Structures are given as structure tokens and as C-alpha cells.
Amino acid sequence: MMSAxxxxxxxRAQREALAADPRVILMxxxxxxxxxPFKTTEGLFxxxxxSRVRDTPISETAFVGxxxxxxxxxxxPVIELMFxxxxxxxxxxxxxxxxxxxxxxxGKVAVPVTIRAMGGGGVRFGAQHSQTGETWVxxxxxxxxxxxxxxxxxxxxxxxxxxxxxxxxxxEHKALMAVKGELEADPxxxxxxxxxxxxxxxxxxxxxxxxxxxxxxxAADLLAAQGVExxxxxxxxxRPLMADPIIExxxxxxxxxxxxxxxxxxxWGAEVITRALSSAFDYIDSPPVxxxxxxxxxxxxxxxxxxxxxxVQRIVDAVxxxx
Amino acid sequence: xAGTSNKxxxxxxxxxxxxxxxxxxxxxxxxxLIREFExxxxxxxxxxxxxxxxxxxxxxxxxxxxxVLALRDDDYLTYTYRGHGPCIARGMDLEGAFAEIxxxxxxxxxxxxxxxxxxxxxxxxxxxxxxxxxxxxxxVGAGISARERGTGQVSMTYFGDGATNIGAFHESMNLAAVWxxxxxxxxxxxxxxxxxxxxxxxxxxxxxxxxxxxxMPGIVVDGNDVVEVHAATLQAVARARAxxxxxxxxxxxxxxxxxxxxxxxxxxxxxxxxAWLERDPIALFRARLIAEGQLDxxxxxxxxxxxxEQMRAAAAAAAxxxxxxxxxxxxxxxxxxxxxxSAG
Numbered sequence: 001m002m003s004a005x006x007x008x009x010x011x012r013a014q015r016e017a018l019a020a021d022p023r024v025i026l027m028x029x030x031x032x033x034x035x036x037p038f039k040t041t042e043g044l045f046x047x048x049x050x051s052r053v054r055d056t057p058i059s060e061t062a063f064v065g066x067x068x069x070x071x072x073x074x075x076x077p078v079i080e081l082m083f084x085x086x087x088x089x090x091x092x093x094x095x096x097x098x099x100x101x102x103x104x105x106x107g108k109v110a111v112p113v114t115i116r117a118m119g120g121g122g123v124r125f126g127a128q129h130s131q132t133g134e135t136w137v138x139x140x141x142x143x144x145x146x147x148x149x150x151x152x153x154x155x156x157x158x159x160x161x162x163x164x165x166x167x168x169x170x171x172e173h174k175a176l177m178a179v180k181g182e183l184e185a186d187p188x189x190x191x192x193x194x195x196x197x198x199x200x201x202x203x204x205x206x207x208x209x210x211x212x213x214x215x216x217x218x219a220a221d222l223l224a225a226q227g228v229e230x231x232x233x234x235x236x237x238x239r240p241l242m243a244d245p246i247i248e249x250x251x252x253x254x255x256x257x258x259x260x261x262x263x264x265x266x267x268w269g270a271e272v273i274t275r276a277l278s279s280a281f282d283y284i285d286s287p288p289v290x291x292x293x294x295x296x297x298x299x300x301x302x303x304x305x306x307x308x309x310x311x312v313q314r315i316v317d318a319v320x321x322x323x
Numbered sequence: 324x325a326g327t328s329n330k331x332x333x334x335x336x337x338x339x340x341x342x343x344x345x346x347x348x349x350x351x352x353x354x355x356l357i358r359e360f361e362x363x364x365x366x367x368x369x370x371x372x373x374x375x376x377x378x379x380x381x382x383x384x385x386x387x388x389x390x391v392l393a394l395r396d397d398d399y400l401t402y403t404y405r406g407h408g409p410c411i412a413r414g415m416d417l418e419g420a421f422a423e424i425x426x427x428x429x430x431x432x433x434x435x436x437x438x439x440x441x442x443x444x445x446x447x448x449x450x451x452x453x454x455x456x457x458x459x460x461x462x463v464g465a466g467i468s469a470r471e472r473g474t475g476q477v478s479m480t481y482f483g484d485g486a487t488n489i490g491a492f493h494e495s496m497n498l499a500a501v502w503x504x505x506x507x508x509x510x511x512x513x514x515x516x517x518x519x520x521x522x523x524x525x526x527x528x529x530x531x532x533x534x535x536x537x538x539m540p541g542i543v544v545d546g547n548d549v550v551e552v553h554a555a556t557l558q559a560v561a562r563a564r565a566x567x568x569x570x571x572x573x574x575x576x577x578x579x580x581x582x583x584x585x586x587x588x589x590x591x592x593x594x595x596x597x598a599w600l601e602r603d604p605i606a607l608f609r610a611r612l613i614a615e616g617q618l619d620x621x622x623x624x625x626x627x628x629x630x631x632e633q634m635r636a637a638a639a640a641a642a643x644x645x646x647x648x649x650x651x652x653x654x655x656x657x658x659x660x661x662x663x664x665s666a667g
Contacts, residue, residue: 062494069464106432107655165658
């Protein structure tokens with residue numbers, strides 16, 4: 001075990017991948033000498049040089065598309081998208097080319113592309129630089145989507161993504177960059193790629209991802225003081241979504257609240273709730289509840305942004321308001 | 324080298340000086356192969372063997388053949404939904420290609436791809452892209468790979484005139500130029516983007532000027548002259564293999580059929596098609612082969628007859644192929660991550 005911040009975990013995972021495998025090449029905007037706008041490639045340019053840590057033009061269509069060409073011809077590109085919002089300018093490359101190519105080739109090729117996209121709110125960046133990207137990419141067969149909420153997952157999920165023969169979008173959260181935690185270096189001790197119970201409880205199941213996991217845990221602390229034991233599940237892997245741990249939990253607690261940093265309509269919460277209802281309907285005692293962003297873009301003004309993001313208090317209130 | 328050069332690449336050269344005797348025979352055979360393949364796809368559509376749509380390339384065969392003959396076996400290609408030409412020129416198995424277009428399990432991709440997605444990695448055929456412009460950045464990536472590996476490989480990407488108005492084109496040209504990648508941009512300017520004539524969508528008829536915007540050498544060729552296309556491609560390939568970066572080749576050509584199966588091309592001005600049929604790339608090359616004493620009438624006819632028979636047999640065999648079994652397609656969707664772990 002070793003201590004690191006979420007940001008340092010991302011750097012470490014890439015350093016180890018670069019050192020272990022000459023096929024790994026990083027590409028992105030200002031990731032070279034500058035070390036990345038969020039310092040998520042700090043030191044890697046000096047250590048591995050300009051051909052393995054490549055500064056690109058501001059040109060996501062080109063370099064995300066190029067990653068696919070590299071992957072088809074023997075390399076393992078790792079792309080940094082400075083903001084997850086920028087997936088909008090390379091969406092065709094991600095969902096029509098990268099996600100579907102193996103399938104359209106009859107399963108005869110692999111497309112080992114890793115796309116790191118830094119998203120999420122709470123940092124006052126306004127409507128075009130605060131989206132998580134979760135609901136944009138999680139519905140496409142052919143992609144995997146990882147959503148690390150901790151330094152441990154930021155590290156191991158990026159290592160797993162780079163090793164994976166499939167394209168993986170790793171959604172990293174800007175508000176978590178300075179969070180500290182312990183990393184597990186031994187792959188044999190890494191958890192399987194599915195949701196994970198991060199706090200056990202018997203009364204209600206809270207499902208959250210990325211930055212919302214910490215808020216759900218904080219809410220669980222407050223609820224415990226009021227005699228409500230919340231079980232918190234970190235969603236971790238959006239695609240393929242393995243709902244078994246959630247269904248098993250809901251069957252025990254009889255109650256489900258999802259906490260999601262996406263707009264209410266069309267979020268993954270609807271899918272999680274549907275799966276729970278389909279498989280554990282007889283065990284559910286109250287209508288499932290969603291705590292989400294409102295159905296409007298992220299406002300800049302701090303009090304408005306704070307009100308938009310699911311707060312610890314909103315989670316507590318939602319749990320206590322269950323019928 | 325930045326800027327453009329016009330028709331300085333072999334218009335006056337002899338077939339022999341550019342292609343050689345064996346190359347001339349191969350070029351003719353490949354031209355006929357593509358033409359007969361496309362004709363057979365058309366006939367098969369009429370016969371109900373092909374579903375959905377097809378985008379055929381009759382009239383543009385010289386671009387595929389002239390370029391592909393300048394490549395090595397280990398070079399890379401990306402191409403478009405009108406992409407049967409490069410695949411056949413590259414040597415794709417004919418029965419597998421027909422079977423794919425017929426949706427059979429014996430197709431090159433087991434019937435999962437179809438007419439717009441013929442691919443065979445063993446031939447460097449990285450992918451056929453049905454979104455306009457999408458193949459260009461992928462070819463740029465293959466160029467990065469070739470450059471990193473240092474093996475002198477090149478990456479060639481085909482696209483139409485319409486693609487030069489989409490962002491992926493401009494971003495790809497820029498990235499290939501700024502990193503001096505071994506990428507050859509082959510623009511098949513057939514004067515129509517889908518149903519729209521070029522001047523209704525593009526403020527110039529000569530697209531080669533767009534190369535100069537990226538400080539990239541640009542060449543214009545008669546895309547219906549396989550010798551001229553080949554000579555230009557040889558220059559571009561030599562430059563790419565030498566590490567001198569990308570080249571843009573504009574091939575002036577014409578789509579003898581409509582955009583897709585449902586398009587009869589009635590928007591074309593009277594006489595235009597006839598004028599271009601007069602300049603049919605196969606007829607032109609055929610006449611020149613005879614005039615320059617490369618092949619005689621009997622030899623040419625023998626090639627044509629052999630190819631037609633080959634095509635008839637391949638399509639007939641493909642039509643006998645079984646339909647894919649209806650079953651979950653998870654394995655085609657995702658590669659097994661546990662098996663492939665950590666090859667580095």
C-alpha cells in the first residue's frame with residue numbers, strides 16, 4: 001500500500017504503464033512539458049520524452065480518431081481530454097468509430113484505446129466545463145466506462161483500462177484531484193470491475209458515483225446519528241453495468257436512493273432503479289428516489305452551483321422523506 | 324515543397340516507364356476486377372441478394388488501382404462507404420467480400436459489417452468508415468504508429484470531395500502536417516457530395532488548394548488515368564517513406580452511378596455523364612495498352628473473360644453461404660480482457 005492523492009494516482013498509473021509497455025503512448029493538450037492543466041501527467045514528459053508523451057493541437061477529432069488508428073496498428077494510446085465536456089467535439093470518433101469498430105469487423109480486431117476525461121462540477125467552471133460525461137458515453141456497447149471515486153480506483157482503474165483490449169473511457173473528477181488515499185499496487189488484490197459496497201448498512205441503499213460517493217458517505221454519517229443505517233455503494237463501473245451488488249443490497253434494505261451528478265432525466269439512476277425494481281420488486285418497501293442535478297445547465301454563480309449539485313443535506317433529506 | 328503542382332506527374336509518361344510490363348497487366352486486371360465486382364453487386368441487389376444500400380464506384384477504379392499499386396504489403400489504408408475499390412485492389416477475398424455484402428456468416432466480418440464496412444486487417448485494410456471524414460484521423464493514427472516503429476510504412480486514406488468540408492478532414496491534415504507523418508491523403512473528387520454538385524457546397528472546384536492551407540504538398544491528377552494516379556502516388560509514397568511527411572493528391576474523377584442504390588442521379592446536367600463515359604478509366608487504359616504495345620486485344624479480352632467468370636463463381640458461392648446464427652453477440656462486441664492482460 002502507498003499513499004497518494006487522486007491526481008498522483010493518475011500520474012503513477014500512467015508512469016507504470018509507460019515503463020512497463022513500450023506500446024503505451026500518451027496524447028493530449030498541454031500534457032507534455034506543461035504536465036497537464038490538472039498536472040495529471042506531471043514529470044512524465046521529462047521521463048519518457050516527447051514521442052511517448054505527446055502534446056497535441058487543440059484538435060480532439062484528430063487525436064482521438066488517431067488513437068484508434070494507433071490501437072489498430074499495435075500501440076496502446078492513452079488520451080487525456082482536458083475536460084469531459086470536450087467529448088462533444090470527438091463524439092463521432094468515440095461512439096461511431098472506436099466503440100463499434102471491433103463489432104463491425106466481426107470481432108476480429110481489438111481497439112485498446114484509453115480515454116481519460118476529466119469532468120464534474122463544484123469547481124466554478126460553468127456550463128461547458130462542469131459535466132461528468134457519464135450519461136454521454138455509458139450507453140454504447142463496445143465501450144467500457146470506469147468512474148473512479150477514490151485515489152485507489154483512480155490508480156487501479158487506469159491501469160486496468162490501459163491493459164484492457166477494449167476501448168475504455170475513464171471519467172475522472174476534477175473536484176477529487178486533491179483527495180488523499182491508499183493505493184493497492186498488487187493487481188491480485190484489486191476489486192472486480194463492478195459496484196462495491198463502501199459502507200455497510202441495513203436500512204437504505206445509497207448508490208453514487210465519483211464525487212457523489214463522498215457526499216453519500218457523509219450523508220450516511222449524519223443518518224447514523226439519527227438511527228438510520230445507510231449502505232453506500234460506489235457504482236465504479238458504468239459499462240458494463242453489473243447491478244448484482246446493488247440488487248442484493250436493495251433486497252436486504254428494501255429501499256433505494258441514487259445520488260447522481262447528472263441531470264435527472266436520462267441519467268444512469270433510472271437504469272439502476274429499473275434493474276432493482278425488475279429483480280427485487282418484492283423486497284422494496286418504498287418508491288426509489290433520485291437525488292440529481294436539476295434539468296438545467298450548470299450555473300456559474302457559487303450559490304447556484306452549490307444548490308444544483310446534490311448536497312449532503314439533500315441526500316439526508318431524501319432518505320428521511322421516504323414513505 | 325508546400326503548395327501545389329499541376330499534372331506534372333506522368334501525364335506524358337509511357338505506361339511502361341511508370342508501371343512496367345507486369346505492373347501494366349496487374350493494373351488492368353485490378354481495374355476490371357473492381358468494375359466487375361461493382362457490377363455484380365448491382366446485379367445482386369436487383370436479384371434481392373443485397374439488402375439496405377450500396378455505394379458503388381464504377382468510374383473511379385483508376386484511383387484505387389493507381390494508388391494501391393504503389394503500396395507495400397505492410398502499409399495501411401482507411402477508406403469510405405464507397406470503399407469496395409481499395410479492398411478489391413488490395414486483394415480482398417472475393418467470395419468473402421460478396422458474402423459480407425449478402426449478410427452471410429462467411430463474409431469477411433461474419434455479416435456484421437456489410438457493404439459499408441468491408442475490412443481485412445491482414446491486408447492493411449484498417450476500416451471502411453460510413454461517417455464522412457471519419458477515416459482520416461484513423462489513418463493519421465496509423466501514420467503515428469508507422470513513424471514510431473520506424474519501418475517506413477505509410478498510411479493512405481481515401482475520401483471524397485464532400486469530406487473536405489468536414490472538420491475531421493481539416494484536423495487530420497493539420498495533425499499529419501505538423502507531425503510530418505507518413506500519410507497520403509487521396510481525395511476522390513467525383514464532383515458530387517452525395518446528391519449535391521460540388522460548387523453548391525464548396526467555394527472552389529480545385530480542392531488541392533486546401534493542401535496549401537496546411538503547408539502540405541498537393542498534387543492534382545486525372546483520376547481516370549491510372550498511369551497518372553500511380554506516378555503521383557509513387558512520389559507521395561517516396562516522400563512519406565523518407566520521413567518528409569504527408570501529401571495530398573486530388574484525383575479528378577466521376578461517379579458513373581448515383582450516390583447510392585436509391586439514387587438514379589437525375590440531378591446531373593444533360594450530357595455530363597456521357598462526356599465522362601467517353602473518358603471511362605478502363606476504356607482509356609485499355610486503348611493505351613494496345614497503342615503502346617503492352618497487351619493485345621486477345622490478351623485483354625482473356626483477362627476480362629477470366630475476371631467475369633471469377634466474379635460469377637465468387638458471387639454464386641457467396642450466395643450459398645449460410646446466414647449467421649441468431650445468438651448473443653457479446654464476443655464480437657467486447658474482446659476478452661482476462662486473456663489479453665498485460666502483454667507488455
